[in-house]
Amino acid sequence: MSREFAVDMRERHEQAIAEATADREFPLWIDGEARAAESGDTFATRDPAVDVEITTVPRGDAADVDAAVSAARTAFESEWGALDHTDRADRLLAWTDRLREHTDELARLESLDTGKPEAFAAAEIEEGIDYIEYYGHLLHGDTDERIPVGADTHAYNRKEPYGVAGLIVPWNYPVLLTSWKLGPALAAGNTVVLKPAESTPLTSTRLAQLADGILPDGTLNVVHGFGDEAGAALTNHPGVDKLSFTGEDATGELVMSAAAKNITPVTLELGGKSPFVVFPDADLAAAAETAAEGIFYNVGQSCDAFSRTLVHEDVHDAFLDRFVEAAASWTVGDPLEDGTMVGSLASEQQYEKVREYVDIGLASGAELVHGGEGIDGDGWFHEPTIFDGVDNDSRLAQEEVFGPVASVIEFADYEEAIALANDVDYGLASGVATEDVSLAHRAAADIDAGTVWVNDYARFAPGLAFGGFKRSGVGRECGAETLDEYRQNKSVVLNLD
Structure with missing residues (x-):
């Protein structure tokens, strides 16, 4: 890479950063509002193509995770939890419409935050929105299952959301992999506390901000921070009813171990050597x-x-x-x-x-x-x-x-x-x-x-399940069956005699 090209690239990126962050902040998003971290601490996210600071974000920790889980619990037990399938679907589809209006903005942020070509980032964001839309549409045909036990009995299975879902996503595909989790988690009726990777936190904040006025307050919460602080607090939190993690297998072991302490069901999408x-x-x-x-x-x-x-x-x-x-x-x-x-x-x-x-x-x-x-x-x-x-x-x-x-x-x-x-x-x-x-x-x-x-x-x-064997993980994402990763079954039996 020539010196002249490197200088031109640096100037181009500094200008792009200034435009992308003008009049824009990337706070924690808890209970439908922007918040600083309880500690007041922040950390920088950098553009890896030129090693320049993009902006700073709050450094969340256990106190912020507590607040986010509390907000998610309240939303689950009130407005979001009270919506039926059709209403949830309509909200998700309205959100995807708004996200599509901001694809260019999201792609620029994603490229600056990750270093990937902007054209690739745009394609991945479009694909991520498609997944959220898919789960919204999937709800329209989702029904409980009647079981033919006998003429004097009415029996059926209810599929119910777990409650509060803790989602931890990596830095390599921030919007796409977040969408793989947000779509089914929200469609199933859960509320969410999302912990993005500390090196790529910007687009996650914008996803939540762009849900404002569509998803009820507390339905989608975002806590930035490091794995041993915010991540560990989320995986160990007794108020989290479901965990989903994508990342390396060694960290997956820690997530699975933490989940076991509270008997929290977990989905893991880990490494590969394909x-x-x-x-x-x-x-x-x-x-x-x-x-x-x-x-x-x-x-x-x-x-x-x-x-x-x-x-x-x-x-x-x-x-x-x-x-x-x-x-x-x-x-x-x-x-x-x-x-x-x-x-x-x-x-x-x-x-x-x-x-x-x-x-x-x-x-x-x-x-x-x-x-x-x-x-x-x-x-x-x-x-x-x-x-x-x-x-x-x-x-x-x-x-x-x-x-x-x-x-x-x-x-x-x-x-x-x-x-x-x-x-x-x-x-x-x-x-x-x-x-x-x-x-x-x-x-x-x-x-x-x-x-x-x-x-x-x-x-x-959308609809084609993705997940691994052996140390590559537990559970499946992207498919229709992924809804059941975020739901639990309840059998109901009525004696009609």
Whole structure:
């Protein structure tokens, strides 16, 4: 990155920050109003593309979580809890209409806060709004179930909300993953206390502010803060009836442990080390493009990223040439500029983690065939990187890098491909490249992962459930059944005799 380009980018981002924050604050949002933290403390959120402060937000802690849970409980037991399915649906749909009017604003904030290309941020926000809308529409056909016990008995199942849902979301897709949780939690009739990641808190605040006058006060509350302060207070709170967390598996263990103390039901969407299996009959050019998208989209900061590319030995060399060519087309640049495909990593911490794993790959004996370098400048940019000849038992292949680093691993036959694909602690997502439909179905059945994409990557849609096997989590998001993640069943039996 040239000095001139870096200077221009910094000036462009400083101007964008000034415009995005003009006459705009990002406070805690509790009981339908803006609040400072009880402690009065704040912390800064920074633009990782230029390492410049965007603004400061309140540093919430246990006292603020208490206030938010109390407000959520009051709303659940009063106005929001009193609404029927249709009324809740209408409120959610009115909210999505308002959010769509602010897509450009939200996309700019998301890009500044995360470092991702603004065009990608806009697409993700549109998709997130679609999920909230989906759950609003889903309510119109939602009914209780009658059970045919006998002629003298009327029996049915009631599906009731838990009450107050605590939602904790990560920094890599702030609006999209928040929407995955907010849609079903609110549609099911719960009220919410949302804890966004401390490094990307801005769009969560705007989502809540844009619900003002549509959702009753206290229905959606937002508490900024750090994991060991606000996050721990939320997961340990006895007034929280349901927890949903997305993040790394080690933190998921802590959330699950905290939930167990209060016997709080929990949904966890955790890490991944997803395989992309390229069989010898695959369209290699298309497979290479898919592999590149699977690891370089969002700078590899995706829990479902295709971080392990498993390639049949007969097509390894031909595929690798195409993979390197595809990687070169993923242009690194200013997230606010059209045409940029690879923005900055989300933080200095994430940049240093990627650099560490590049060194691990080099030390392991794997061959660096593309990229491998950080990019000079004020922000946290890194080249798309490909290692070949990676040992599936190595740290590079087993541990989640969460960066633009691909590991290419050869296999000799179908059985070895499946064994390698499944030989990790995770099972969130996977991919298969083949022209043989029977082989695709066979591999989809044999791979231990919650999602299998065939000749594709990251094809999501409202109604298509997403979640993991093994250490990748518990429960499912995005599907119709996700409503039941936020509801509990009650059996009612009436003796008519």
